Amino acid sequence: MIDGQYLLRRIGYSGAAFFVCVSITFFILHLMPGDYITNYLLSLSNTLPKEVVAQFYQQYGLDRPPWEQYLIYIYNILQGQWGYSYQYGLPVFPLIMEKLTWSLVILLPAVLFGIIIGIVLGAWSGWRSGGKKDLALFNFMIVFRAIPEFWWAIMAVWVFAFSLQWFPLGGFSSISVLDSGLDPWDVLYHAILPICLMTSFVATGNYYVMRNSMIAVIGEDYITTARAKGLDEHAVLWNHALKNALLPMVTMTTFQVAGIIMGNVFIETVFSWPGIGLLTTEALTMRDLPLLEGIFLLDALMTIGAMLVADILVSYLDPRIRMGGQ
């Protein structure tokens, strides 16, 4: 059990962490060389009238000293005002939410399946560590992981979409969207290949940690104690090994779920998927600072939230942590 005082203190720490995180993000982004005007608008026309530039700076408050901009920024986000994107001229929050929805279509199922598959395979492999089946799976995972994600993505597109033509080459919908609107089945058809790829990437990462964790647990004395009681291997695995081996996975997988918020640039690029990963790259090249700050703000919120959730989850699973509150 977790006590209220401990929880309150953790929430307090979370708030402080959020504040520090947002401040660092703000200053790092503002220290980046170049801004929206010099990076993007000037390349369109080198003869941008001075008045236009001045008006842009004034409109977004960029003519004020940095500390004043910072104070205004902090004041605004506390009010729930996340600012306006330079490129789109739209409020940042709804913009992010729209792209995030698209990212979630791929990442939510991929991360959930990836966690489950990784844990199941890792537990199985670790329990049989040293055996032929374990070594075969382990070596396969090493090769799979050693080759970069985008290579697998390109190969998958080549084999399954281009050669076999089982799946579309990319995008999130067929051209029919213009006539009949979005069809969920059509979106799913476009999403299956990227979902499968992401699932395997997430699964391999979790597989390693779970396998190592299981191998470490098997060597523990309490596993010998359990066997000495006369328990069969099945009971030793389920009643004694699994719960202990899962403990390090809790923190790791909670962060993976929170990481969904940043999308996946490789997958979104290869499959032309209009997700938040692409939005981030675009905002970065354009120096669209309010949009970038909005994305990082959301990421900070999710990560800090995930830390809180992981702490609470672990304290329920591991009785030794519960004493930490006192």
Next chain:
Amino acid sequence: MSLLAIADLSVQFESRSGTVPVLDHIDFAINTGERVALIGESGCGKTVFGMSVMRLLPSNARITGSALYAGRDILRASEREMQQIRGKKIAMISQNSAFALNPVLTVGDQIAESLTLHTSCRGEGLEREVIRLLTSLGIERPKENMQKYPHEFSGGMRERILIAMALACNPDLVIADEPTSGLDALVKAQTLRLLKSVMQDRTLLLITHDLGTASALASHTAVLYAGEIVEYGPTHELFRHPMHPYTQGLLASSPSAGFHPIPGMSPAPGQVPHGCRFCPRCSSAMDRCNSTHPSLKKSGNNRQVRCLRYD
């Protein structure tokens, strides 16, 4: 008849660099009601001996010989048969109480697990039995304490819980591997007293490097050196008149006897001398000790010794 009769037991570990013999041709018997201590230095194979009786050695261990328990060779029993014997007929108190209990299960659940497995105790009867076991080992407020997790107990308390777990199904033979390791002197003395009283009418195989523990608990003592039994006899006689030079050296090296260590190191497994294995460290070695390997011979009243001087 012996409860457990071990004949010609050898254990080897297979590794990439070849096979490493750990135990060599052990002949050993425990009668019902006897409390036998197996003493020796670290690495002499005493823990491996206990684990081979439980059949809990890792998969690279090769065991030969026989171990007759109640007329049945448990070295040839199937894994399923062994699961019926472990915990129910032969129970083990693992060494190192800090790691031998599962950290994420309550101690009550861990004790109840053996009972559910081997007896018909269920529900309230099960809880009563767990409480009775905890009480019999001097754990106060058992109803409250059975809900606690291992880390909430002291080392001495955890040792008692491990003993309770081993005794849960009233086994014929208890194997205790260093039951007092990691405890301070006071708690160790308490635990030994407790162990002595609960083991009074039981059969015990005590595995220890601690001569004090052996003399406090055991009716008989076997001395293991480099994978072989070098001396065996009733504990009080063996401690009063040790025959083998190694046993004499062990006793002389204890702090109460003036702390005179045996010179040299015990040989690593697989690198034992051809003749007597203790010969290089022996102060009374003769010429033929270098070349002749002595056998374990009966010597007088229920004693056995492996030394050429008694031939």
